[in-house]
Amino acid sequence: MTEHVPYVVVGAGAMGLATTWQLARRGHRVLALERFARGHSHGASHGATRNFNNAYTAAHYLDLLALARAEWDELSRTTGEPLLRLHGLLTHGDDAVVAQVHDALVARGERAEVLGAVEAARRWSGMRFGGDVLFTPDAGVVRAAAALDALEVGARRHGADVRYGQRVVALEERGDGVSLTIDDGERRYDVVADTAVVTSGAWTPGILPPSFPLPRLTVTEESPAHFSPVSPDARWPSFNHLVARGTYPGPTYGMPTPGEGVKVGFHHVGPVVDPDHRTFRPVPELAAALHDYVAEWFPGLEPDSAEPISCTYTSTDSEDFVLDRRGRIVVGAGFSGHGFKFTPAVGSVLADLATDDTARAAEAFWIR
Incomplete structure (x- = not known):
């Protein structure tokens, strides 16, 4: 039997859950489908912390950041879970x-x-x-794992149906809606939605129809690490270091993660990968460079204490996001390693696009 829903969200990581929450709190019936198990580490949404970094100059990002701050606060109020830690x-x-x-x-x-x-x-x-x-x-960190839990709780409280272990194996727009075939590991079933929102990270190109005009998305495996502080009493902010070109592989970023140390990583320097066939291990040369960087720039960290983390970036050539609609399909993609801080605002923009076919995101986010 075919299920019929007004809205389906494909991919229930951070951006998909945020879109689901935004649609559900507006009173819409929405189904969210996630290929992997809750809390998985295959994509870009796992881990305890992300930078809440406000060091932007472009108006479209500063506008989105202002909306994100308001929406993080709203999500915290509705769930009782503090999600931002603003230590600067x-x-x-x-x-x-x-x-x-x-x-x-x-x-x-x-x-x-x-x-x-x-x-x-x-x-x-x-x-x-x-x-x-x-x-x-007024910057700091988003408590990322807590944020995912809060988004799911908030969405479910408003009646959303969030399903894990549901792989979309076919998606096609047709006259009466968007037809999806889903494999839950035991059976295949069909869903028809009036509108589909695809927020599937590295797997987005394989889910959208071949004719969809998606820009090039490049998936890389990035390997920041947590380092132990020399003194447990030291004060740690979040940070961006625009390292001089040629001295290290790229600029760095980081933040304190309670219980794990201080996270430090190079931005967008990892190898191109197939998201289904990753090593989950750092490139030795990049790990050595990160060790040397910490030894040079962080007297308060133990450079030999690195505990590597593996995550993916799914990046556009410009590193601007894709937030746009074609026909009955809305896409949020290409967050390029700097999207998490904007999560509830991205969800709001995608919900606007899904519910109003005349809505547009900021021009920088349009499909060209």
């Missing part, structure tokens, strides 16, 4: 970028302060700095 963010390594981000944030009424390297090292003794440092106190 440091951005350094390029004085020109530091100045540009400072000016963009101040122009919008955000708190931002530029410090010299000596003053920054005095405040955060576990880190080293070589130039101007931007401190934004």
Whole structure:
């Protein structure tokens, strides 16, 4: 028997659960389908923390960030689960970028302060700095694992049907809706939805019809690591370090993760992979470079204490997101390693696109 639903969301990681929550809280009946088990580590949504990083200059990201902050707060209120830990963010390594981000944030009424390297090292003794440092106190981390739980709880409270272990093996738009065939491991069944939202991360290209005009998405396996602090009493902010090109593989980012240490990683330097055939191990050369980087720039961390993490980036060529609609199919994809902080705002935008075929996201997110 074929099930009929108004809205189906394919992929129930962070973005899919956020879309499901946003649709359900607006009173819509929605079915969310996730190929893997709850809490899996195959994609990009697992782990305890993600940077809540506000160091942007582009208006479309700052607009999305403002919406995300409001929606994180709303989700926290409705579930009673605090999801943001705002211990501040440091951005350094390029004085020109530091100045540009400072000016963009101040122009919008955000708190931002530029410090010299000596003053920054005095405040955060576990880190080293070589130039101007931007401190934004209203940034920090998203408690990522808790956020996924809160989104699912919130969605279910509003009547959403969230199913795990449900692999979509066919998706086709036709005159009366979007037809999906799903394999749950024991049987195959069909669903027809008025509108489908595809938020399947690295698996998005394989789910959409071949004719769908999706831009190129490149999947890489990234390997940040947690490092142990030298002193358990040290203060740790989140951070972006715009490392000079050629000295290390790429810029770095990081944040404290209670119980696990301080997360440090290179941004977007990992090898291209098939998401179904990953090693879940760091590239030795990149792991060695990360060790050397921590030894040079973090006097407050033990460089030999690395506990590697494996995750994927699914990136567009521009590293801008894809938030758009064609026909009855809405797509959220290409979050390029910097999407998690925006999760509930992305869900809101995708819900707008799903419920109003005249709605548009910011132009930077359109399919070209």
